[in-house]
Amino acid sequence: MNARATVLPVLTVLGMILALWYAAAVWMNATWVFDQAERAGATVTWAEVIPQTMSQDRPLLPPPHQVAAELWQGLFGQAITSKRSLVYHAYVTFKGTMMGFGLGIAFGVLLAMAIIRFRVMDMSVMPWAIISQTIPIVALAPMIITLSSQLGLQGRDLPKAIIAAYLSFFPVLVSMVKGLRSPDQMQLDLLRTYGAGEAATFLKLRLPASMPYFFASLKVAVAASLVGTIVGELPTGAIEGLGARMLIGSQFGEPLIMWASLFAAAILAGLLILVVGFLERAARKRMGVPA
Template sequence: MTSARPVLTVLAALVAIWYAASVWMNATWVFDQAERAGQSVTWAEVVPQTMAQARPLLPPPHQVAAELWKGVAGQKITSKRSLVYHGLITLRGTMMGFALGIVLGVALAVSIVRYRVMELSVMPWAIISQTIPIVALAPMILTLSNQMGIDSREVPKAIISAYLSFFPVLVSMVKGLRSPDQMQLDQLKTYGASENQTFWKLRLPASMPYFFASLKVAVAAALIGTIVGELPTGAIEGLGARMLIGSQFGEPLIMWAALFAAAILAGMLIVTVGVIERLANTRMGVRP
């Protein structure tokens, strides 16, 4: 309980600030309506009205929570209004891009550590690639996919997701593969170990803590990439599509509920990676 107290304190402060901001932003509509009716209202009358607007500028927490609950538990999973349904669509694209990002990041990291020319030629371009805004890149990927005859909307989303997720894996794996010190490398040489044996017996096991740390960042980045990829593709399914629909039709509650559903999904993915990490550490005999 003591360890949870700082977290709960920060959470309570954020909720209080959120409520205060909701009253301040939504009060404009209440005052405008009162002015049109030729009436005056007091703050005691304004506050309750800011808490129950159908289309508030900033929905208060309880309205977002109610909309989130309705989208998760108040609909059938197969319903197009179910956030679970849309979350599964986004999850599928996230996992495709995440897997592709892992393969690409690990492959490049191994090549960079193994070959000096790859470090000099590939690493700078990998760093430069992350300076390109993904919002500008997503429509270009979609256009190229259409030109190549790829009709599936999943492929562009997976590419965008992989684009964001491969870089943390690449950087961390390069660091991890190079983490063994020279004494350890020299010891394996005295045993007559080959380069491949050194990689599998020393470099790869030593990189595992770095690898799993990068996965927690990469899986969140993959989710962001999938959601961003759903926006310019004209998708009607997925959490990104729900956010876009809420924005286009003036339904902020839909948009905020989808936003929090994405945050919950990201948290679940990070926890899952943590569980896999603990299982892998147990399998490898790593002490906690």
């Protein structure tokens, strides 16, 4: 009963999405069918239009079954070393994502520690960190790539990693600041009565208290890193990576490639979030915290 109560709403929403998607595909792709019929001097009925909207080579909006077929072909119909394989392009994007994710975590945690330790950092740096997130990443990405090139930073992974780190450090920073400040004054006073210094207070109280906030932020940060990496692939002229694959599909009028790459990116994001959740459960178990 519980499983049915959980699965049924999900399937209902999924069915509604698919129905709306198919309806939109018929409506948008019918324009091409009517245009071809008009040029041929013929007339078509909706009974003839609907099948033709489901199998166009370059539809305005690909129906779900066409996207699924292209996604399957890209994931399992190619050798993973092929430049047409979505697994290969996902791996390229994954590398940039992990580099940016690691940089974002390191920068966010270190900055949060400095903000907690020094009040001047809280008053001066935190507002600028907040303001930095108001800059559109689409506008900032070309600037980062150009600056990286001028500084002689070779390779395409590093600029992408910087963009990914820019998006991922902020949720880590905010959550860690909140987590490190979560112990109340009574707990801090108790440790002082035991003669604990700042280092011991940090390691035995503040750091463990921040772990739930930290892992919650990682789920947001890893998704933001993936978005940053994909955005970073767009203005570089890259031919590898899911972002480059989306751009190629858009430039050459291949919407199926673009949509399949989009769903591949969504699958990659889901897998990364699952890995973060697994690490969170392992850490909680290690610390003796009930799941």
